[in-house]
Structure formats: C-alpha cells, structure tokens
Amino acid sequence: MPNPLTPLSAAANGLMHRRLFLKAGAGLVGGSALLTAQPAAATRAAWMKAPGRPMSRYGAPSEYESSVGRIGFGVSQPGTTGSGASRTPLEYLNGVITPSGLHFERHHSGVPDIDPDQYQLLIHGLVERPLKFNLESLVRYPMVTRTQFLECSGNSRALLNRTAAPLGCGEIHGLVSASEWTGVPLSILLDEAGVTTQGRWLVAEGGDAAMMSRSVPLAKAFDDALVALYQNGERLRPENGYPARLFLPGYEGNMSIKWLRRIAVTARPAMTRDETSKYTDLQPDGTARMFTFDMAVKSVITSPSPGLVLHQPGLYQISGIAWSGRGKIARVEVSADSGKSWAEAALDEPVMSKCLTRFRAAWRWDGGPTSLMSRAIDEAGKVQPARAAYLEDNGPSTSYHCNMIQAWHVASNGDVTNVYV
Amino acid sequence: MSTFSRRLLRWVIRCSIGACCASGVGAALAESAPGLGVALSEAELQATQVSIMPNGDGLPPGLGDAVAGQTVYQIRCMACHGEEGTGGINDRLVGGAGSLASSRPIKTVGSYWPYATTLFDYVRRAMPYQTPGALDDDEVYAVTAYLLYLNDIVGEHDAMSATTLPLVRMPNREGFVRVYPD
Numbered sequence: 001m002p003n004p005l006t007p008l009s010a011a012a013n014g015l016m017h018r019r020l021f022l023k024a025g026a027g028l029v030g031g032s033a034l035l036t037a038q039p040a041a042a043t044r045a046a047w048m049k050a051p052g053r054p055m056s057r058y059g060a061p062s063e064y065e066s067s068v069g070r071i072g073f074g075v076s077q078p079g080t081t082g083s084g085a086s087r088t089p090l091e092y093l094n095g096v097i098t099p100s101g102l103h104f105e106r107h108h109s110g111v112p113d114i115d116p117d118q119y120q121l122l123i124h125g126l127v128e129r130p131l132k133f134n135l136e137s138l139v140r141y142p143m144v145t146r147t148q149f150l151e152c153s154g155n156s157r158a159l160l161n162r163t164a165a166p167l168g169c170g171e172i173h174g175l176v177s178a179s180e181w182t183g184v185p186l187s188i189l190l191d192e193a194g195v196t197t198q199g200r201w202l203v204a205e206g207g208d209a210a211m212m213s214r215s216v217p218l219a220k221a222f223d224d225a226l227v228a229l230y231q232n233g234e235r236l237r238p239e240n241g242y243p244a245r246l247f248l249p250g251y252e253g254n255m256s257i258k259w260l261r262r263i264a265v266t267a268r269p270a271m272t273r274d275e276t277s278k279y280t281d282l283q284p285d286g287t288a289r290m291f292t293f294d295m296a297v298k299s300v301i302t303s304p305s306p307g308l309v310l311h312q313p314g315l316y317q318i319s320g321i322a323w324s325g326r327g328k329i330a331r332v333e334v335s336a337d338s339g340k341s342w343a344e345a346a347l348d349e350p351v352m353s354k355c356l357t358r359f360r361a362a363w364r365w366d367g368g369p370t371s372l373m374s375r376a377i378d379e380a381g382k383v384q385p386a387r388a389a390y391l392e393d394n395g396p397s398t399s400y401h402c403n404m405i406q407a408w409h410v411a412s413n414g415d416v417t418n419v420y421v
Numbered sequence: 422m423s424t425f426s427r428r429l430l431r432w433v434i435r436c437s438i439g440a441c442c443a444s445g446v447g448a449a450l451a452e453s454a455p456g457l458g459v460a461l462s463e464a465e466l467q468a469t470q471v472s473i474m475p476n477g478d479g480l481p482p483g484l485g486d487a488v489a490g491q492t493v494y495q496i497r498c499m500a501c502h503g504e505e506g507t508g509g510i511n512d513r514l515v516g517g518a519g520s521l522a523s524s525r526p527i528k529t530v531g532s533y534w535p536y537a538t539t540l541f542d543y544v545r546r547a548m549p550y551q552t553p554g555a556l557d558d559d560e561v562y563a564v565t566a567y568l569l570y571l572n573d574i575v576g577e578h579d580a581m582s583a584t585t586l587p588l589v590r591m592p593n594r595e596g597f598v599r600v601y602p603d
Contacts, residue, residue, distance in 0.1 A: 078510035079501055080550055109547065122461065122469065130466055131458030140457060142450035185447030188454045203472045209553050211546040213472055217601060222447070262469070270472040271536045273543035277528065280597065286522030288533075291601035397526050 010343030013336040014364035015318075018346040061099075068092045070102055071170045082110025085152065087174025090302045096321065096348070096356040097147070098177035100232050105239045106152045106175065108274075109210035112259055116243045121189075121227070125202070125264035128194030135243050139229060141184040146226070146249065148354045149323045151176040151295045153252035153279055153400040159387060160396060164418045169305035172418065173406070176323065178356040179240075181247050183228035186221045190265070199265040203272070204246050207261035214255045215269035216248065220293075224249050227260060250325030250354040251293045252400070254279055284395035295325030296403040297384050299332055299359070299376035310414035313367035318345070321356045324378035328352070331377045332359040338371040338407065338421045339386070345374070371407045371421050387420055473542035477587030480541065484582035485563025487570035493560045494567050497549045506530075506571050511550075515571045518592065531572025535597055537589035541565045541581075562586070 010017040061068065073086035085106045088098055098104075105111075116135050124130035155175035158165050165172075190202075199218055206212040216225070228247040229236065236242040241258030248256050254274060269275065269291070281289040299322035304310055318336075322329045328351050333342040348358035359374065376384045385393070390404035409419035461469075471479040485493075494506075503509025506529070507516055517527030530540055545561045547553050556564070566581040575581070575589060 080511075083550070109550065109553070123458070124461060124466060124469065129458070130461040132461050132465070133458050137455070137457035137459075140455050142453050144450070185450060187447030188451050189458070191447070191451055192454060192456055192458050205472065209547070211553070213546070219602075264471060266472075266474070268474065270542070271475050271539050272472065273539050273547075276535055276539055276597070277530075277533060277543075282521060282526055282528070284522065286526070286596065288521075288597050289600050290597045291599050293601050396524075 011341035015343040016362040089170040091169040103177040122262045123193045126199040145182040149178040156402040181228045182230035183226040186225040204257040205262040207259035297324040297378040297382045298403040299374045318361045322376035327379040329357040334361045335373045480583035483558035484580045486580045487567040490563035490567025493564040
C-alpha cells in the first residue's frame, strides 16, 4: 500500500513519488520524441526502399543486439568443460521473463544430449507401485503453467568480497532468471505410484554425467513441484533440462534437478554431496546450516547499473527486479541518496508469487555523485538486509543465499559502479 | 474400493501423518490423470543404481582398502586432485581439520563432510570427471578408503564395504544444523 503520508517528492535527491511516475513517464516519452532526430516524412530510410527479409523458420534477436548474451559461459573448472555457470545479462533485459536462450546455466558436468525416444522417468522406493514413464505418456498428463523464478543459491556471492569488485549487474546477480514453466504436477505422478506411509522425502537424480542428485521433502513435492516439460511455451532447452526437469518454486535452483531421470521416495534425506559438501552455509562458529531451501527476499536495480552510462543530468527511470522464494513481493523501496531516504517504487502488474517482479521509479539526476539502492519486502514481511546486517548475521564464510542490498555508485561523469555503502 | 476412494484414503493418511498434503496444485487435476505409468519389473529395480543412504542402504557388494585405493587414485584422480588429495587443479579432498571456525575455513572430505557414505555415492556417480562410471565397485570402495585414510579417519588396511563404510564416523558429523523443517 502506498503510504498516504509520503510527500510528493518521495525521497531525497530527485526520487519522485510513484504516483507521479506514470505522469512523469508520459511526459518523458513526449519529450524524448522531440529530442530524437526523425528523418523528414518525405525521405525514405534505406530499409524502406525495398521489401524486407522474408519470413524465417525460427526467429533470432536483431543483429544489432548481438552483443547481448550470457555472461561467463566460457569458464569451466580447471581441466574440465561443462563444470561452471553462465549468467543472465540482467542489465540488458526488461519485464520479468528471461528469454530461454539467456536463462542462466549452472552445470556440474555439461549438458547431456538426451534422445527423447529413450527418455524414461523412474519412480520407486517407498511406493506401492514402482513405475516408469516415457515422454510420450508424460505429455498426456494434466499440466499447469506457472511463471516463476529460478535462482542458484550461489547467486550474488561476489558481494561477499572484502572490497567491491568492479563487476556489473549480470556478473554479480545473473544466476537468477524467470520463465513460464509448464508441466505435470509431481503430486499426480507420486499419487499414481502410491507413496507409502513411511515416505517423507524423495531423492531426485539427473541424467547428466554427474547424475546430480538432491533430496527434496515430500511436502514440497505435494505442494507445488512440477515435472516441467515446457519453458516459455516451447519444449525445455537442453541447458534447462530437456526433455524433463524438476521445478521447485522458490527453492534454491540446484534442487530443481535437470534431465530428471529417477525419483526415489525415502524416509530420510540421502545426504548427497550437493546437500552436504556444497549448498550448505558455513557460519562463523564453524557449524553449517543445511537444507536452507527457500531463496530469501531480494532485489536489484538493473538500470542504471554498471555499463549503462548516464550521459546527462535529467529524468531517468530506475528499474529493477525483486523476488522472494516465500511468495509475492509486497513492496520495493528505492533510495537515490545512498540509503538515507527511501521511496516506494511502482510494481509492474501482475505481481506473481515466487516470480520476478519488475519495479520502477522516476528519478531526476542532478548530475552529482550518489548511490542508488533498492530494498524488497515480501508478503511474509521479510525485509532484504543491508550488506553489513547480512554479514553480521551470516559471517563472511557463507557462500550461498546472499540477499544483501546492492548499491550502485553514480559518478558525476555518469559512470555506474558496484560500491559498498 | 474405487480408485477415487483409494486416493482419498491415501490423502487422509498422508495428511494425518503430516508428511505432505495433496491440497497442492495437483489435487484438482489428479482425477483426470491418464495413469500411464508402467510397472517396473523386479529385474529393472535390481538393475537400478540407487542413491546410498547414510545408514548404508543401497551400498553394493565389494570391498577395498587404502592400499588398493592409492593405486586407483594415482591413475584416475591425481591429475586433477593432486598428490595425496591436495595441491591439485580441482577441489582439495584432504586436510583442513579444525579450520572451519577460522577466518580461512578449508572444506574437504575430511574436515567438512558429515557422512562417509556420501563419498562412495558421489565418486561412483560423478568421478573421475571425464569418465564417470569407469570404476567398478571394488575400486570405488578402495579409493573411498584411501581418501578417508589420507584424512586420518581410517587405517591403511581397513577395508571399506557395505558393512564397514556406514560405521565410519566423520569428524564433522555433528557440524550441521538443519534449517528445514523450520
């Protein structure tokens, strides 16, 4: 809810009230049309003098956008290929859906080339009827579609560095993406197999060379887990688990096992390598938190951000994404004075549960140096913490679930950089 | 009993034991499920390589000790993980005891892993990185024994097997605090 007491100039240093934002935005469009030199109506631009290209089989982005791609895809662990991550270039995207080809990747042993005709999903363990499903039968099951985010729990780890690294938005935060996922509710398949009364967990296994495996509470499986077959309307991309993956809304990405091949219902977790050695959160006292499944409330300003230079003082739209593994985003606040004052941002509708939410705020930059920050609050009332508060609570040795507030420094020359405030 | 009442019964049982709740997204759709799952035969179940549980469930027959494991390690693992599990180009597997609460924690199989069974499970499914599945179960037991030996957790001649491995007590066994269920 907007705070009725918020003055029209919502926070210091040029941030404008979110109710003004629409009007200001409209003014901006009109204004910018005047500034842009349009060819006179009588002249034809080069591309208007002959029919354009014919239709195409599978469209690709404009060649003028060819610099936009996943970040860091060429890096793998020493001596290996396919053991690493590539990140979504958040600063070049808008809205909330991540194009499938830009969805982040985190693979532990490359992308397998799975023949859909040979694909099988096994369900066994503590079930009355161990079953196998092929792809042809899976696509006949009732499906649902949900637009939700997926985030690697190692996302934003760069903010743990002692000093602020000269990195951009996608480099730091690009292990989060959002898609429209369509698939079969896992509960339907589990019901068909008939979970016995001893079943409490399941162990999901991927069909990659690492046979990635994670234990998942059955309660989650029966709540909102999907065996996803489609992403953004088309069959899953190979990098996202073709032909079928587990999708666990709001949980750390590693658990949404790609190339899903086997589900064993168990009484207890298997304590796999990726839920013990990795994806556990070491605390300053030497103990580690395990089964930290929910991704915490978080936001980041994608524009302005490093690489996007502000060429002159004036009106800008601050825009970014906010999300929480615990439900909907309730509110996002933006600061244009290094966190001294905050104004509520406008949220793009619809605000969806466990999805990215786009926020926007109008800002008049006076040309002086400052820092821009955003802070999200979710419907559970959780507030995204400042970096200092995060480190106070978690210590410097954690390397997962970093959700601290990001600050971008804007210099007088318009350069934007990662900064700690 | 009709399919529906059987489902209903299962639902009631599940909710009463509190394990899970079929009131989720699938519940309303369940009645239109085509039921196309094919029963897995006993032979298929036997042939399925399962996850190894901390109590040893799933461990196959076979055995191996650190002496045999050293040979496997030197041929199959050393190039990436270094001589005796340190100093390699990939994850360090040995050492770090007592470092977890320091400002420079070193997480290895010896200092951090809570269960020895995880080592067998992971090596069998994912290592050696370039040719996973290349080791037979005796070799996996042996290289597991060798890594435990290098971490001062078992003796050089302690054979690891389906009976002995689950009994190995890892130094950091009590080092984890479960957050789920919270």
